[in-house]
Amino acid sequence: MGIATRLINAFDPLHEATHEVRQAFAAWCLEGKVLQVRYIAFLTALLYLCYATIQFFIATEWLGRRLFMHGLFVPLMLVLIGSMSFSPALHRPMWALLTVSPIPSVFASLYFNAGRDGFPLYAPELYLILIWTFAISGLMLRQAMLAASSSLLMILAAMVMFPPDPGFIKLHLLYLLAAFSFGFLSALLLEKGHKAMFLQQRRLTHLASVDGLTGLWNRQETERRFAEECERTDRYGTPVSLILLDLDHFKQVNDEHGHTVGDTVLKEFAALLHSSLRSVDQVGRIGGEEFLIVLPETGLQQARAIAGMLQERINCHRFETVGQCTASFGVTQYHPEEGRLAVINRIDRALYQAKAQGRNRIEILPCSVERCRACAAVRSVSEKRA
Numbered sequence: 120m121g122i123a124t125r126l127i128n129a130f131d132p133l134h135e136a137t138h139e140v141r142q143a144f145a146a147w148c149l150e151g152k153v154l155q156v157r158y159i160a161f162l163t164a165l166l167y168l169c170y171a172t173i174q175f176f177i178a179t180e181w182l183g184r185r186l187f188m189h190g191l192f193v194p195l196m197l198v199l200i201g202s203m204s205f206s207p208a209l210h211r212p213m214w215a216l217l218t219v220s221p222i223p224s225v226f227a228s229l230y231f232n233a234g235r236d237g238f239p240l241y242a243p244e245l246y247l248i249l250i251w252t253f254a255i256s257g258l259m260l261r262q263a264m265l266a267a268s269s270s271l272l273m274i275l276a277a278m279v280m281f282p283p284d285p286g287f288i289k290l291h292l293l294y295l296l297a298a299f300s301f302g303f304l305s306a307l308l309l310e311k312g313h314k315a316m317f318l319q320q321r322r323l324t325h326l327a328s329v330d331g332l333t334g335l336w337n338r339q340e341t342e343r344r345f346a347e348e349c350e351r352t353d354r355y356g357t358p359v360s361l362i363l364l365d366l367d368h369f370k371q372v373n374d375e376h377g378h379t380v381g382d383t384v385l386k387e388f389a390a391l392l393h394s395s396l397r398s399v400d401q402v403g404r405i406g407g408e409e410f411l412i413v414l415p416e417t418g419l420q421q422a423r424a425i426a427g428m429l430q431e432r433i434n435c436h437r438f439e440t441v442g443q444c445t446a447s448f449g450v451t452q453y454h455p456e457e458g459r460l461a462v463i464n465r466i467d468r469a470l471y472q473a474k475a476q477g478r479n480r481i482e483i484l485p486c487s488v489e490r491c492r493a494c495a496a497v498r499s500v501s502e503k504r505a
């Protein structure tokens with residue numbers, strides 16, 4: 120790896136991240152910076168009005184144009200940016216406008232002052248714009264770099280076309296270098312800090328949603344994902360089913376082989392479930408040896424077939440040290456009319472029945488909505504049995 124790549128990587132905590140993670144970072148970062156953009160845009164507009172007022176008293180040339188630019192055009196552009204920050208739908212054009220906003224300010228300053236006697240008096244505006252673009256505006260590093268580099272090119276071009284006083288030129292170059300490098304470095308370090316914070320937050324969020332032993336979702340996250348699927352069902356009518364399963368006589372495993380072996384069985388069991396299901400299915404450990412599977416876009420009959428497939432795989436699997444294990448299953452489908460709590464209660468009942476009726480069984484309970492076609496077949500079988 121080249122030195123340049125190593126250096127870039129050292130400043131980029133996301134250098135190994137996927138495109139999706141980088142996009143998630145950009146969205147997270149931009150959302151967090153909206154408030155900064157708002158305050159900075161309004162404050163800068165105010166300062167430009169002060170600048171225009173001072174020029175009103177000291178400027179000897181182009182007074183009307185200076186007042187138009189610094190008292191009207193630039194402040195209005197900044198107020199527009201600040202106002203756009205209030206509406207999420209306008210955030211994209213707001214970022215675009217913020218990226219180009221330094222250009223007219225630099226252009227105006229050069230147009231009014233380059234090659235004139237008063238240039239050193241007004242040159243600090245150029246240095247401030249460079250620092251503002253990098254470290255204050257709220258722009259992401261890449262956009263800030265684009266805007267500041269364009270500004271710097273314009274300033275250098277103006278310097279070639281209208282050379283300042285030879286005594287001032289070296290100082291001017293030094294100030295430009297200082298403004299650009301200070302601004303760039305602070306933007307680079309700020310973005311590095313943001314990236315590290317983003318990664319840390321993702322890690323913590325992940326840790327807070329997984330079960331430490333099995334790596335499956337924990338109870339809270341499983342319930343959250345189930346609620347999300349229910350909302351999808353409420354909105355689009357796509358079915359969602361649940362399987363609740365519990366290892367049979369797991370206490371015996373612990374009692375006979377010890378908790379460490381019990382833990383290994385739970386891990387192996389979790390891996391078996393995870394590898395047997397589709398990637399869209401959500402598996403969580405919601406209690407000691409109790410697991411909940413959320414099956415999106417799956418009706419009751421399909422869920423029954425999936426539970427059958429899992430039962431067969433579990434029965435065929437030989438767990439380390441303990442050999443064969445079995446599990447009991449409750450299966451049901453969510454129906455929008457009855458609410459989530461009713462489904463959770465029903466699947467609990469289904470599992471209880473499977474345990475009560477001898478374990479290593481699948482019990483299916485239809486929903487309580489009479490006209491639900493998905494559950495009709497199961498309901499009639501249950502009624503016949505009763």
Ligand SMILES: Nc1nc2c(ncn2[C@@H]2O[C@H](COP(=O)(O)OP(=O)(O)OP(=O)(O)O)[C@@H](O)[C@H]2O)c(=O)[nH]1
Pocket residue numbers: 332365366367368369370371373377378379380381382385406407408474478
């Ligand atoms: N090793 C281990 N055991 C656990 C863990 N969490 C819960 N358990 C044990 O799981 C066992 C559950 O026992 P019970 O609720 O009586 O259930 P069971 O023996 O599986 O009986 P049935 O469910 O009725 O078939 C208890 O012994 C708990 O200590 C864990 O994280 N690791």
